[in-house]
Amino acid sequence: MTTTSWNHSSRLYAVLAVCLLLAAAVAPAAAVSVGETDVPDSAAVGSEVSVTIQLTELYREPSLEEWELAGSTELENPTWTVVFFDQTGSKIGQESFGGQEFSGATVAASDDIDQIEVQLRGTVPSVTEYTYDPHQRFTAATLEQVPPGGGSNELASEEVPYFTEDSQSARSALDAAASAIENAGNPNEASSTFDLAVNAYESGNFDNARQLAQEAQNQAERAQQQDNRNQLILMGVGALLVVGLVAGGFLYWRSQQDSNDRLG
Amino acid sequence: MKLALIGFGQAGGKIVDKFVEYDSEKNTDIVRAAVAVNTAKADLMGLEHIPENNRVLIGQSRVKGHGVGADNELGAEIAEEDIDEVQGAIDSIPVHEVDAFLVIAGLGGGTGSGGSPVLAKHLKRIYTEPVYGLGILPGSDEGGIYTLNAARSFQTFVREVDNLLVFDNDAWRKTGESVSSGYEEINEEIVKRFGILFGAGEVEEGGEIAESVVDSSEIINTLTGGGVSTVGYAREEVESPSNNSSGGGLLSRLTGDDDDDQLDTAHTTNRITSLVRKAALGRLTLPCEIDGAERALLVMAGPPAHLNRKGIERGRKWLEEQTGSMEVRGGDYPVRGSGFVASVILLSGVTNVPRIKELQQVAIEAQDNIDEIREESEDNLNDLIQDDDDELESLF
Ligand SMILES: Nc1nc2c(ncn2[C@@H]2O[C@H](COP(=O)(O)OP(=O)(O)OP(=O)(O)O)[C@@H](O)[C@H]2O)c(=O)[nH]1
Ligand SMILES: [Mg+2]
Numbered sequence: 001m002t003t004t005s006w007n008h009s010s011r012l013y014a015v016l017a018v019c020l021l022l023a024a025a026v027a028p029a030a031a032v033s034v035g036e037t038d039v040p041d042s043a044a045v046g047s048e049v050s051v052t053i054q055l056t057e058l059y060r061e062p063s064l065e066e067w068e069l070a071g072s073t074e075l076e077n078p079t080w081t082v083v084f085f086d087q088t089g090s091k092i093g094q095e096s097f098g099g100q101e102f103s104g105a106t107v108a109a110s111d112d113i114d115q116i117e118v119q120l121r122g123t124v125p126s127v128t129e130y131t132y133d134p135h136q137r138f139t140a141a142t143l144e145q146v147p148p149g150g151g152s153n154e155l156a157s158e159e160v161p162y163f164t165e166d167s168q169s170a171r172s173a174l175d176a177a178a179s180a181i182e183n184a185g186n187p188n189e190a191s192s193t194f195d196l197a198v199n200a201y202e203s204g205n206f207d208n209a210r211q212l213a214q215e216a217q218n219q220a221e222r223a224q225q226q227d228n229r230n231q232l233i234l235m236g237v238g239a240l241l242v243v244g245l246v247a248g249g250f251l252y253w254r255s256q257q258d259s260n261d262r263l264g
Numbered sequence: 265m266k267l268a269l270i271g272f273g274q275a276g277g278k279i280v281d282k283f284v285e286y287d288s289e290k291n292t293d294i295v296r297a298a299v300a301v302n303t304a305k306a307d308l309m310g311l312e313h314i315p316e317n318n319r320v321l322i323g324q325s326r327v328k329g330h331g332v333g334a335d336n337e338l339g340a341e342i343a344e345e346d347i348d349e350v351q352g353a354i355d356s357i358p359v360h361e362v363d364a365f366l367v368i369a370g371l372g373g374g375t376g377s378g379g380s381p382v383l384a385k386h387l388k389r390i391y392t393e394p395v396y397g398l399g400i401l402p403g404s405d406e407g408g409i410y411t412l413n414a415a416r417s418f419q420t421f422v423r424e425v426d427n428l429l430v431f432d433n434d435a436w437r438k439t440g441e442s443v444s445s446g447y448e449e450i451n452e453e454i455v456k457r458f459g460i461l462f463g464a465g466e467v468e469e470g471g472e473i474a475e476s477v478v479d480s481s482e483i484i485n486t487l488t489g490g491g492v493s494t495v496g497y498a499r500e501e502v503e504s505p506s507n508n509s510s511g512g513g514l515l516s517r518l519t520g521d522d523d524d525d526q527l528d529t530a531h532t533t534n535r536i537t538s539l540v541r542k543a544a545l546g547r548l549t550l551p552c553e554i555d556g557a558e559r560a561l562l563v564m565a566g567p568p569a570h571l572n573r574k575g576i577e578r579g580r581k582w583l584e585e586q587t588g589s590m591e592v593r594g595g596d597y598p599v600r601g602s603g604f605v606a607s608v609i610l611l612s613g614v615t616n617v618p619r620i621k622e623l624q625q626v627a628i629e630a631q632d633n634i635d636e637i638r639e640e641s642e643d644n645l646n647d648l649i650q651d652d653d654d655e656l657e658s659l660f
Contacts, residue, residue, distance in 0.1 A: 262290045262463060263499060263565055263604035 032145055033057045034156045035115070039140055042161040043124045044168075049075065051120040051140045053156050058116065059109050062153075066110070068146040069155075070103035074138045075122025085115040103146065118143060124162050132174060132198045135161040170206035173213035174198065180220040187223035190216045265363045265465030265480035266296040268354070268393075272383060273339075273376020274307040274331075275400050276300070276369040277314070278447070282455045284313035292463045297357035301350050301383070303342055303375045304331035320353045322346035322379075332374035336413045339378025347386050354387075363465070363480050365395040367425070371417040372402030372410035381420040388424065394484060397425035398458070401432040401550070401623065408630030415627030418620070427487040427612060429458070430494060430550035432619055457497045457549060460608045464563045464597035476573055478563050478595035483610070486561040486593055491613035492620075494550035498542035499606035500535060502570050529572060536564055536575025539607040540582060548611070551619055557587040558613030562594035566605030571596045583609065 035054030043049050051073075059065060071080060080097040082105045092112060095105050107113055120141050130136050137159040145153040163171065174197055181190045197212030258264045271280030277300035287295040298314045303323040311319060321329060323342035332338045343350070367384050369376030380397060387395045399421055402410040422428045436450050465480035487493065540562060544554055554560075560583050564576050580594035 257601075258603070260290055261602050261604065262292060262599050263460065263602045263606045 032155050037156070037158065039158045040160055042135070042163065045124050045126050045162055045164045047124050048121065049124055049140070049160070051158060053118045053141060053143060053158070055116040055118070055143070055155060056114075058107055058113065062147065064147055066106065066108040066148060068103060069105040069107055069116065069118075070101070070144045070146050070152065071118065071120075072101040072142045073120060073122060073140060074100065074125050075120065075140060076125050078120055078122030081119040083117045083119065084111070084113045085117070086112045087114040089115070127162060127164065127167065130167060130202050130204050132171065132201050137161050166206040167201070170201050170209040170213070173210045174201060177213040177217040177220065180217040184220040184224035184227065187220060190219035190223060193219055265294065265462050265483055266361060267294055267462060268297040268357050268359065268362045268365045269295055269299070270354070270365065270367045270383065271298075271300045271314075272367060272369040272380040273302060273373050274304065274370065275373065276367075276376045276380065277302055277307055277311055279368050279398070279400070279451050279454055281311045281313045282451045283459070286455045286459050288313070290459070292459060293466050294459065294462045296362050299350075299353045299357075301379065302331070303327050303329070303339065305329035307331070317356070318353055320350055322349055332378070334372075334374040334409055334413060336374045336378035336417055339374040339376070340382050341378070343379030343382035347382065350383060351386070359391060359393065362393055364393055364484065365391070366398055367395065368398040370400040370402070371414040371421065372400075372406055373413065377413045377417040381417060381424045384421065384424040388426075394426040394487065396487060397421050397428045399428055399430050401430060401434060401619070403433045403437045404626070405437075408626070408633065411623060412627040412630045412634070415624050418623070422490075422492060427490055428492050430492055432550050434619070435547060435551050454549070457495045457608060460497070460565055460597065460606060461495060461563060461610055464565065464595070464608070476576065476595050478561070478593075478597055482561060482593045482595065486559045486610055486612050489558060489613055491558065491615075492550070492617065493610060493612040494548040494552055494614055496543035496546060496548045496609040496611070497606065498539045498546055499604045500539060501603055502566065502605050529574070532570055532572050533575035533578065535570070535605060536572065536607070537578045537582065539564070539605065540579030540609065543607040543609045544583060544586060550614070550617065552611075552614045553616035554587050554611055554614070556614065556616045557589055557611040559591040560587055560589055560593070560612065561610040562592065563597050563608040563610075564595070564605070565597035565599050565602075565608065567600060567602050568598045570605045571598065579607070587611065
């Protein structure tokens with residue numbers, strides 16, 4: 001990933017963080033806290049992954065004595081397990097669900113439920129849309145709080161970058177090209193070839209993307225070599241200039257010696 | 265030898281200007297003071313090296329700063345009238361530090377031609393230092409009036425100075441050259457010759473004074489007695505000691521002890537005698553027969569290692585034979601680090617100068633012509649104005 005896009009997304013995160021802080025200050029947000037979560041950094045299409053999300057502070061803001069937990073996922077053939085703990089941390093029960101959506105796990109203070117752990121397993125779905133930057137993602141899990149009167153509050157949403165072997169190798173080629181281009185100081189030709197490579201990648205044309213990325217990289221490297229060569233030439237020219245100046249100075253000095261010569 | 269230079273007229277001013285440049289460039293310390301006098305403001309403004317304060321414009325009430333237009337009688341008149349203004353500039357010269365005055369002028373024009381003898385006369389009356397002249401003769405193609413001016417000025421100038429050094433433009437004119445660039449080169453030649461001659465009497469500071477070194481009094485003595493002088497010059501490139509990378513050369517340079525034995529003595533001697541001949545028989549500033557010159561001075565200039573007494577003595581003897589003079593001086597002018605050996609010969613009191621006779625001849629013819637033409641044109645004018653039978657009467 002290029003530094004530019006990194007900067008881009010980090011700026012985005014900063015904006016999001018500010019928004020969240022503002023939201024927290026203004027409206028009483030869902031106070032149910034997401035505790036430890038365990039989500040893969042990225043996942044290969046077709047592979048089996050598991051996701052764990054803990055929820056705490058279950059009854060504050062809105063102060064509900066009882067509500068229902070619902071969830072959804074894009075994982076295929078998922079199995080959901082909702083485990084309940086009491087205040088001492090002891091497991092006091094569990095419920096299991098199948099299907100990409102579940103609902104109806106009752107969370108009630110009267111049941112002594114103090115903490116919940118949602119465990120999810122499933123198969124990574126195939127990619128619907130490839131994007132290079134940001135990396136294409138799928139939703140691994142979304143958890144919602146459903147109050148007794150209806151409606152819903154989103155509690156957690158986990159998205160995971162996913163890939164196929166092909167897409168990943170094209171992405172590596174793109175990454176390599178991007179860093180070569182950046183090192184070469186973003187030469188025009190290489191940059192536009194790179195854009196073509198990204199287009200190919202995003203339309204799922206990975207062979208093409210790889211080839212174009214490779215070409216962009218070559219162009220960038222050539223440009224940089226040319227740059228280095230130019231720099232060398234410039235340095236050479238500079239050195240020649242210095243030599244010329246010194247020689248000229250010497251000749252001038254000599255000629256001055258001559259013109260100082262009373263008999264010259 | 266230290267000089268007070270006074271350039272009169274355009275040519276004189278330009279040559280003095282060049283002299284000042286030479287003096288500072290070559291560090292010769294000859295020019296103690298430099299003054300330019302002219303009736304033409306533009307000529308004075310064209311100078312580059314003479315200090316503004318030392319540029320004297322005379323005759324303003326008569327010619328309004330436009331020059332006298334080759335009328336040297338007017339030039340002389342104005343010089344006489346305005347001599348105090350010239351004197352004003354000379355008053356700023358520390359005359360006691362000066363060995364001689366040198367008045368330089370083109371003799372063919374008006375201002376310098378007429379003014380320089382007047383100034384020389386004035387200086388001689390006031391100062392005890394010798395007053396020399398350097399007169400520039402016009403080219404023979406410049407026309408009758410220039411020749412006439414030069415001939416008359418020459419006569420007067422010789423009479424008023426202690427010695428008149430002469431440079432003849434005619435002998436140095438090159439064909440197919442623009443006049444101004446031609447003068448530029450000619451003036452360099454002039455300054456080179458007189459620079460070496462007068463530089464000889466000015467020993468380098470720190471340099472030990474060998475017996476054989478020419479001094480100011482020898483130059484003055486050669487010029488004393490008056491008359492007309494001419495200068496010969498020749499030079500040859502030599503390996504300068506500074507190009508000599510051998511340890512010996514460096515050491516001798518450091519100790520100032522140039523060892524003659526290092527160079528082939530015979531070769532050095534031969535070079536000197538040949539340079540003496542070339543200078544005397546080559547183109548002189550005023551071409552003339554050297555036989556009959558009353559006095560002569562031989563100056564051998566160059567790096568000490570390339571000068572030797574034997575050569576100079578031989579050259580001096582040869583000059584005695586050639587001139588028939590019993591008063592031939594000779595000496596050297598050590599110029600450390602120079603790439604040349606040069607000989608300069610001053611021939612003083614020359615008498616056999618066909619060029620002067622020719623100049624006078626042409627001048628007389630010109631004068632006659634001018635008178636004739638004037639009479640003729642007066643007649644013609646009368647013919648024109650007067651009606652044929654003198655029937656008309658003038659108004660009043
Ligand atoms: N060697 C040499 N001769 C010059 C130079 N300029 C003029 N002449 C000669 O000097 C003569 C003219 O004298 P100028 O000095 O120009 O005249 P001037 O004294 O200024 O007098 P006016 O111009 O008549 O007021 C001519 O015969 C020229 O040949 C010069 O730069 N070098
Ligand atoms: Mg003039």
